[in-house]
Amino acid sequence: MVNTQQHSDSNNNQSKLFMTESRSSVAVELASPWRRIAAYLINNAIYYFIIFIGLRIYNATFDFESETLGQNIVQPFELWFLSDYESTEPVSSILGLLFVSEETHDLSSIFLYIILPVAIFALWQTIQMSITGQSIGKRLMGIKVIGIYGQNPGFVGTVLLREISFQMISHIIVILVVIFVKPSELIDGRVFNFPLLAIFCLIMLFLKNINYRTLQDYLAKTIVIKAEK
Numbered sequence: 686m687v688n689t690q691q692h693s694d695s696n697n698n699q700s701k702l703f704m705t706e707s708r709s710s711v712a713v714e715l716a717s718p719w720r721r722i723a724a725y726l727i728n729n730a731i732y733y734f735i736i737f738i739g740l741r742i743y744n745a746t747f748d749f750e751s752e753t754l755g756q757n758i759v760q761p762f763e764l765w766f767l768s769d770y771e772s773t774e775p776v777s778s779i780l781g782l783l784f785v786s787e788e789t790h791d792l793s794s795i796f797l798y799i800i801l802p803v804a805i806f807a808l809w810q811t812i813q814m815s816i817t818g819q820s821i822g823k824r825l826m827g828i829k830v831i832g833i834y835g836q837n838p839g840f841v842g843t844v845l846l847r848e849i850s851f852q853m854i855s856h857i858i859v860i861l862v863v864i865f866v867k868p869s870e871l872i873d874g875r876v877f878n879f880p881l882l883a884i885f886c887l888i889m890l891f892l893k894n895i896n897y898r899t900l901q902d903y904l905a906k907t908i909v910i911k912a913e914k
Contacts, residue, residue, distance in 0.1 A: 713835070713910040715896055715897055715908065715909070716829075716897070718890045718891050718897055720826045720828050721890060721897070722890070726822070727821065728822035731822075735802050736803060739798040739802055739803070740798075743794055743795060743799060783800070809821075814840075814844055815839055816837075818838065823909075828910065830842075830909050831909075831910055832906060832908075838905060842905045842906065842907055843907070846904050847902070847904065851904055855883070858881055885899075886899040886901065897909070
């Protein structure tokens, strides 16, 4: 049975989490909320940058004023504020690119310029998280994900449960709310579609008494710590 205990270091006020199993024990320093937020923002910035550049290349490759192809594929759907284009086929997510019309868009170019780079980035992140518990953002911020017993959670813990399953649950909740509450009558759907669980995770991220663990951490039985140099 593993016992956990947290206390504040009087010298540097840094949180420590002690994990003890059988006769062995290890002390690790919990990652600060701000480091975790910074890592998240870095990962998303890279993701959006890849999509934005891919869309720009795709848009520059074809003459969307001609009758052969439709207009620009979309305003960069998650970077719409940086775009001056209009679209005849709005896309709300990266998955939407898989279902655009072949009559108005070049699907092979969409795959080459946008989907393939995103897939490579996602694969790299998956491999790194599975092996080291660190995404690019986490590595740059010097933090990592470990299991509550100090073990490497691997693909199941860091990716399947902590990311994929959590996102699926989050979207299912949004869909259920949309079905039963009908928020479209009350608020702009684009605003309401913001993942509801993200709000709770952000709050939990600053709760010291639960070791800064979010819903994702509880789902995957993980904690985020400061990585050793």
